Amino acid sequence: MSGVELRSASLKFGDRTLWSDLDLTVAPGEFVAVLGPNGSGKTSLLKVLLGQNQLTSGTATLGGKPGYIPQQKAIDEGVPLRGRDFVGLGWDGHRWGIGFRERKNRRAAVDLAIDSVGASAFADDPLGRMSGGEQQRLRVAQALVGDPDVLLCDEPLLSLDLANQQVVAHLIDRRRRTHSTSVVFVTHEINPILPVVDRIVYLVDGKFRIGTTDEVMTSAVLSELYNTDVEVLRVRGRLVVIGTGDAMDALGSSHHAGTE
Numbered sequence: 001m002s003g004v005e006l007r008s009a010s011l012k013f014g015d016r017t018l019w020s021d022l023d024l025t026v027a028p029g030e031f032v033a034v035l036g037p038n039g040s041g042k043t044s045l046l047k048v049l050l051g052q053n054q055l056t057s058g059t060a061t062l063g064g065k066p067g068y069i070p071q072q073k074a075i076d077e078g079v080p081l082r083g084r085d086f087v088g089l090g091w092d093g094h095r096w097g098i099g100f101r102e103r104k105n106r107r108a109a110v111d112l113a114i115d116s117v118g119a120s121a122f123a124d125d126p127l128g129r130m131s132g133g134e135q136q137r138l139r140v141a142q143a144l145v146g147d148p149d150v151l152l153c154d155e156p157l158l159s160l161d162l163a164n165q166q167v168v169a170h171l172i173d174r175r176r177r178t179h180s181t182s183v184v185f186v187t188h189e190i191n192p193i194l195p196v197v198d199r200i201v202y203l204v205d206g207k208f209r210i211g212t213t214d215e216v217m218t219s220a221v222l223s224e225l226y227n228t229d230v231e232v233l234r235v236r237g238r239l240v241v242i243g244t245g246d247a248m249d250a251l252g253s254s255h256h257a258g259t260e
């Protein structure tokens, strides 16, 4: 069974169509990135898969349990939650019961998830005092603790430095390889995931294109989607895109594209 299946899916808010007639099947273990400018409907797509948004027409099916990495919000320094307890919230969302066995299962699952993201050394610290990269590892652990079949990630690389972007991308890539977890990964930062992404869904103003990186990330395809001249350059293994008109577009954030 596939991880995600969208059939003739359309989503409208009022008279605005975010996308329509979207057909997408994400295989077990497949890594699909969702790109597009601000407001193109990337988060809304994840919310459809989570059952938080209703499609206007068509169907959306998840082939198993979802794990969700929500868009990053800075965690207040005053938050007294320890990293370990934060990860445990991912488990509590999936199961109920407070019996001895359940508590034991929970502890084992939390330990495993923390270990899998390399966070054992700091998991007992208060979350609010951790660095952005440490917090983000624990967000990944929280999404993994329920042993998901489909990992839905909303900009998990946002505001991380390059080294931490690579760490987080690698953790998610490893998970899908070891557990055949399907990954749907919303991002502005294509470059850190270029080595791992299987296919791209590129949304622009009601239009979309689905394919491999080589099929989608071309001057011709993006010019058609954006309805203007867009140039895609490959520079030292990175993609640099010129002309989309977005301050921070879906093609490697502007600060990276501009400075490297």
Ligand SMILES: Nc1ncnc2c1ncn2[C@@H]1O[C@H](COP(=O)(O)OP(=O)(O)OP(=O)(O)O)[C@@H](O)[C@H]1O
Pocket (backbone or CB within 6 Å): 013, 018, 036, 037, 038, 039, 040, 041, 042, 043, 044, 045
């Ligand atoms: N429940 C809703 N009702 C009405 N409009 C909505 C609703 N949810 C989202 N929208 C609108 O739909 C559009 C797409 O929102 P969405 O959050 O999916 O965009 P996005 O591609 O994730 O953007 P960003 O890159 O800025 O996060 C936005 O214009 C948003 O205001």
